[in-house]
Amino acid sequence: MKKIRILPGLVFGAVAAVSVAFLGLAGAPSGPPSPLRLSGGRSGPPSPQAGDQHPSALFLEYCAKCHGQDGTANTPKGKQLMARDFTDAEWQSSKKDAQLIKTVTEGGEDMPAFGKKLTKEQIESLVKDDVRGFAKKK
Numbered sequence: 001m002k003k004i005r006i007l008p009g010l011v012f013g014a015v016a017a018v019s020v021a022f023l024g025l026a027g028a029p030s031g032p033p034s035p036l037r038l039s040g041g042r043s044g045p046p047s048p049q050a051g052d053q054h055p056s057a058l059f060l061e062y063c064a065k066c067h068g069q070d071g072t073a074n075t076p077k078g079k080q081l082m083a084r085d086f087t088d089a090e091w092q093s094s095k096k097d098a099q100l101i102k103t104v105t106e107g108g109e110d111m112p113a114f115g116k117k118l119t120k121e122q123i124e125s126l127v128k129d130d131v132r133g134f135a136k137k138k
Contacts, residue, residue: 058122059130062114071134081110086134100127 055069066078071086073079084091104123107113114123 054133055130056125058118058126062118063126063130071131083110086131089135092132092135097124097127097132100131 055064055071059067060069064075066075066081066083067073067086068075068078073083073085075083077083086092101123103111104118104126105113105115105120118126
């Protein structure tokens with residue numbers, strides 16, 4: 001009789017342990033962190049973590065759709081819009097940071113403006129760390 005009472009308890013315990021394990025994994029965030037989580041909101045400056053990887057989470061969220069994760073603009077949207085290839089050394093040397101910051105802020109040609117979506121610090125980080133970071137890769 002004792003064996004019959006212990007068995008359901010063991011089965012229940014095993015099922016509960018497996019359920020907790022799966023629920024714990026399901027609750028974990030997936031994918032790159034949102035730039036809003038990195039920066040503490042739209043008004044806060046980017047955290048030190050934001051500059052630790054290239055491309056940054058900010059670039060991946062706002063720029064990679066057109067410019068690609070590798071900066072070559074070899075994406076369907078990038079090809080359609082003829083987005084700029086950030087690995088082009090000639091183009092990189094022809095532009096000053098201030099020009100690029102203005103373009104990201106105000107937009108240009110087929111490039112949308114990000115001045116109302118991103119802070120000045122976030123835009124400067126995108127230009128100086130991400131866009132300029134692709135120049136060194138080629």
